[in-house]
Amino acid sequence: MCAVALAGCRREAPEDAIRAQVAALQSAIEQRSASDVADVLDEDFIGPQNMDRRGARQMAAAMMLRHQRIGVLTGPVDVALQGEDRATVRTRAALTGGEGIALLPDSAQAWRIESGWRLRDGVWRITSLKWTPILE
Known part of the structure; x- marks a missing residue:
């Protein structure tokens, strides 16, 4: 009985917690919820061209309206921990939209994505994000 109780109290491994947040972000995008996308972003989030958290939410909302x-x-998600409260996540992704599997945007493109993560108040969130096209 004690072993079961202790197993229930054990904290989730950092890599598993980050993978769960990556899955939550994917779900937020697929559910077309810009506010849920923003929930995965840290308050200090910075993206391409100095995009902040608000700008990222607005970009997501615009894409979801279209x-x-x-x-x-x-693709596979590679999580590299840096200490106890920082990580880098690398993956490849493509967005699909409309009927079937039409790629977004209108030109077919897959992306290399690298994101920085921080553990704050027990939750892993994205602090930085950059994406580069795989096909050029």
């Missing part, structure tokens, strides 16, 4: 259906196709 496309009735959005899917996220990801």
Whole structure:
């Protein structure tokens, strides 16, 4: 009985917690919820061209207004921990939209994505994000 109680109290491993947040972000995009996308971003988030958390939420909302259906196709997710409260996540992804599997944006493109993560108040959130096209 004590072993069961202790197992229930054990904290989730950092890599598993980050992977869960990556899955939550993917779900937020597919559910077309810009506010849920923003929930995964740290208050100090910085993206391409100095995009802040608010700008990222607005970009997500605009994309979601343009496309009735959005899917996220990801490759393997590589999590590299840096100490107890920082991590880097690398993956590849493509967004799909509309009927079937049409790629977003209108030109077919897959992306290399690298994100920085921070553990704050027990929750892993994205602090930085950059994406580069795989096909040029």
